[in-house]
Amino acid sequence: MSDRPAPQRTSRPRTRKPASVPASPLARTRRARKIAGLLAEEFPQAPAELDFTTPLELAVATVLSAQSTDARVNLVTPAVFAKYPDAAAYAAADRAELEELIKSTGFFRNKANSLIGLGQALVERFDGVLPDTLDELVTLPGFGRKTANVVLGNAFGKPGITVDTHLGRLLRRWGLTDATDPVKAERDLAGQLPAAMWTEFSNRAIYHGRRICHAKKPACGACLLAPLCPSYGTGPTEPTVAAALITGPERDHLLALVGLDAEGLPVGTGAGAGAVT
Template identity: 75%
Template sequence: MKKGAVKKAVVPATPLARTRRARKLAGQLAVEFPDAKCELDFTTPLELAVATILSAQCTDVRVNLVTPALFAKYRTAVDYAGADRMELEEMIRSTGFFRNKANSIIGLGQALLERFDGELPNRLDDLITLPGFGRKTSNVVLGHAFGVPGITVDTHLGRLARRWGLTKETDPVRVELELNAMLPPADWTRFSDQAIYHGRRVCHAKKPACGACFVAELCPSYGDGPIEPGPAAALVAGQERPHLLALVGLADGA
């Protein structure tokens, strides 16, 4: 996308048009964020499961501040199943909703011991039966801990899918299934990570950086945020900022 050369895209009107749009977007996002990954820190599937539970209504940055001490103390399903509730709640308090999250984490440990020999399963049908797990959490764990492709529909990906005209659905499961039909399975996890990066760094909920967006030519919502280069560039966030601005012909600080 060249600075000053954007024409607002039309909403794709047919399933085929939506599929073509989704695949073009996937290609552009791969250029934008070739190194996108899960931004939660973990070393084992169980650690990722716990971190993902903690990330509900909380930033990944905050979760990553909490989990080093948590993971040092609780290493296995046995540890979580037998955790002192008050102590666990205090350790995760800053992530918000800490009582509900403690319930889920202790319940997760107990369920893993009772039904899966203490190990986190690697099947969606099993994961969604665990405390604290829905399809979003399950797909995060499958995609990043087990290499099993999945679309992760968080608030960012759901918002972008609607802005891009790929879906009108608001239910995350329906959004996931529609995107599954548009993209090859091999792209599901990568597309999710890259779209989430785009949502966090460029296409913000209240004021997207439309005038500094590399996928603007594919977006029917172009103009929802500032299109002037300076104000738009000021909204671009993250360590990738110089790269993102260079892609659209803007200098950092424009």
């Protein structure tokens, strides 16, 4: 037996390597469904964050949300909805009055054009009623596939994938698509998930993108999806640093899912190794 003293062990935090990017369509499908399950744990309830009571109201709110925040739009829409209760009211709107009401959402002249045009198109072509098919919705002023899918999924209860900037970014970070084109990304995800999951997956992923997986600095070290993510390490991996980046009313719940308290420390252990290791 050697007389050499045993080497001293040093405590080093374990690091997580990024998950590999799925190489096959089947592997991407499996990852998409695992991610769907984790998103459901993060956000069991994930309704659209725009306030509305009718399909037309959601359509209007979605048009106004372009280059704006949902919170800002929700401050504006009560007065808009009260003044313009139906398609005919938008069709006959005084442009200056409408622009003044929606001015704080930005790009108000273009948005006023879209809303007046939307009202006119609905009156002239659809008896004043918002249609409930993708093919018809995308023919309306102010509507693209994103807006149409928001309305289909959240107002009509029909499956829709909403590829906004958040969902597009996350699909690429998760290795579920290589596409930067929203339509291509939508089709890739549609092939990975059953239609019944499309709307809830979209909403939950958008919540995840707004609260956790930020564009510039994602909270990698406090993310429940870290074990599945090829982009792990894009943001801070140290849990207490990452925890400070998580926002929204669900913050305590999101941190608890990865074993962290509100300060970003491991629950019950004080300062030390992180929850995601």
